[in-house]
Amino acid sequence: MNGILLNIDWPFLIEKLVLIAIVVSISLVVAMYTTFAERKVAGLLQDRPGPNRAGPFGILQPLADGMKLFFKEEIIPNFSSKALFVLGPGLAMLTAIMTSAVIPWGDKIILPGGREMQLQIADVNIGILYVFAVVSLGVYGIMVGAWASNNKYSLMGGLRAASQIISYELALGLSLIALLMFTGTLSLKEMVVQQQQGGWGGLLSWNILKQPLGFFIFLVCAFAECNRTPFDLPEAENELIGGYHTEYSSMKLGFYLFSEYVNMFISSAVMVTLFFGGYDIPFLNEANLAVNTAAILGVVAFFIKIACFLFLFIWVRWTIPRFRYDQLMHLGWRIMIPLALFNMMATGAAILFFNK
Amino acid sequence: MNIQTILFILLSILSVGSALMMMLSKNPVKSILWLIVVFFSISGHYVLLNAQFLAVVNIIVYAGAIMVLFLFVVMLMNLNADNEPVKNYRLRLIAIISGGSLLLVLLSAFMNVQQANPVLLKTGDGGLIHVLGMTLFTKYVLPFEISSVLFLSAMVGAVVIGKKDS
Numbered sequence: 001m002n003g004i005l006l007n008i009d010w011p012f013l014i015e016k017l018v019l020i021a022i023v024v025s026i027s028l029v030v031a032m033y034t035t036f037a038e039r040k041v042a043g044l045l046q047d048r049p050g051p052n053r054a055g056p057f058g059i060l061q062p063l064a065d066g067m068k069l070f071f072k073e074e075i076i077p078n079f080s081s082k083a084l085f086v087l088g089p090g091l092a093m094l095t096a097i098m099t100s101a102v103i104p105w106g107d108k109i110i111l112p113g114g115r116e117m118q119l120q121i122a123d124v125n126i127g128i129l130y131v132f133a134v135v136s137l138g139v140y141g142i143m144v145g146a147w148a149s150n151n152k153y154s155l156m157g158g159l160r161a162a163s164q165i166i167s168y169e170l171a172l173g174l175s176l177i178a179l180l181m182f183t184g185t186l187s188l189k190e191m192v193v194q195q196q197q198g199g200w201g202g203l204l205s206w207n208i209l210k211q212p213l214g215f216f217i218f219l220v221c222a223f224a225e226c227n228r229t230p231f232d233l234p235e236a237e238n239e240l241i242g243g244y245h246t247e248y249s250s251m252k253l254g255f256y257l258f259s260e261y262v263n264m265f266i267s268s269a270v271m272v273t274l275f276f277g278g279y280d281i282p283f284l285n286e287a288n289l290a291v292n293t294a295a296i297l298g299v300v301a302f303f304i305k306i307a308c309f310l311f312l313f314i315w316v317r318w319t320i321p322r323f324r325y326d327q328l329m330h331l332g333w334r335i336m337i338p339l340a341l342f343n344m345m346a347t348g349a350a351i352l353f354f355n356k
Numbered sequence: 357m358n359i360q361t362i363l364f365i366l367l368s369i370l371s372v373g374s375a376l377m378m379m380l381s382k383n384p385v386k387s388i389l390w391l392i393v394v395f396f397s398i399s400g401h402y403v404l405l406n407a408q409f410l411a412v413v414n415i416i417v418y419a420g421a422i423m424v425l426f427l428f429v430v431m432l433m434n435l436n437a438d439n440e441p442v443k444n445y446r447l448r449l450i451a452i453i454s455g456g457s458l459l460l461v462l463l464s465a466f467m468n469v470q471q472a473n474p475v476l477l478k479t480g481d482g483g484l485i486h487v488l489g490m491t492l493f494t495k496y497v498l499p500f501e502i503s504s505v506l507f508l509s510a511m512v513g514a515v516v517i518g519k520k521d522s
Contacts, residue, residue: 081383
């Protein structure tokens, strides 16, 4: 028994566990304050103050919301299958958080003992495929919950969510293929390193400049995958009461609503990593700084970029009205997928032409 | 016993257990969810064999796409344990005999298989994406392209069947 315990690389295991705990709690806190930002920005766009009662500037509002959800009565419908009803929100949350494992949050830092620690939970050589796999699982939380509710509106919402996510996944994958064709790697860490070296302070090597169309397709599909307006058909109130979470109450409803914000945070992080240089700071040569300073500045830069994307998500929600369902499907299959295919071929042709 | 052996045993218990649960649960939706757990544990086995690409593709294709369609169909048809037709005695007997003989054939085939070399665990790079890509697009490029044409024809066929007016 002792031999087994000695065979495990304990410092490595502890380091990774601590990192996982930190990343998950940061994701949750950021998601919590994104709900606050959402209401504040909505207030700004609609010319009203937004929440401002709880604490200075309403800064404690997310805590108050969370408390309210926790103390609400929990109702489980009689005719639902209980285990699956509880499983649904849990799955939604789990798949939302799982993606954070492969995102490089920053460069390495050196711990006091001289040990190097990568600010990434797992640098697998198929990072982006892992993201893709988890995204494709995201639909289960909604479908299981919707079916277990034993309610026609919920079921309709779940089916809508499933077909929407499957449809936009295709365009998402195709837009990524074009990106992968010239990065030549599937590891997110390597992609960031590639984007750090380039002309004009590193800005010229950001993938957004090489793949503007690919980025646009990815962005639209990310909105659809997160069920954000204008693609929030699965919970369209005026047609489906509340969609897949009609029967949910208390913190289980909270989990569904909250997983949407975690999804937004993580997909912003993925977009920044893929197209906007990840933790790269433009016009700054990280090699000139001390390793730890560079890493911390990198993390700060990464989060600033993510915050810009979160603002974009919120901005779009309060600007663009919801699509009709057939328009959504038309956009996905007849516009996004052909566009992504065209982008793929154009990229391939360009690579062949210029790399001669 | 090192950590890989422990993981292997845990994953095997998980995969066999969830496969049994898949067959034994009466509710088709629960069966599908258990089948997804089976795919996950099999992907775990692939990771142990250092075939990360295969592991992730297994999840994308089976757990992420095919099982969603299964779930879709089951939910739309509203299959429940209550309205499932009771199969008669003779049909059950035939099913047991045919299933049992399949098991027998599989068992006898697997008895002769050489045990995998445990040294290969976590060391071979055959499952990594660069090696896999090189093999697929040089040595096996013709079968690869033919199978993609096959998929294309299946897709066209589905569209033709799915069109209402023709």
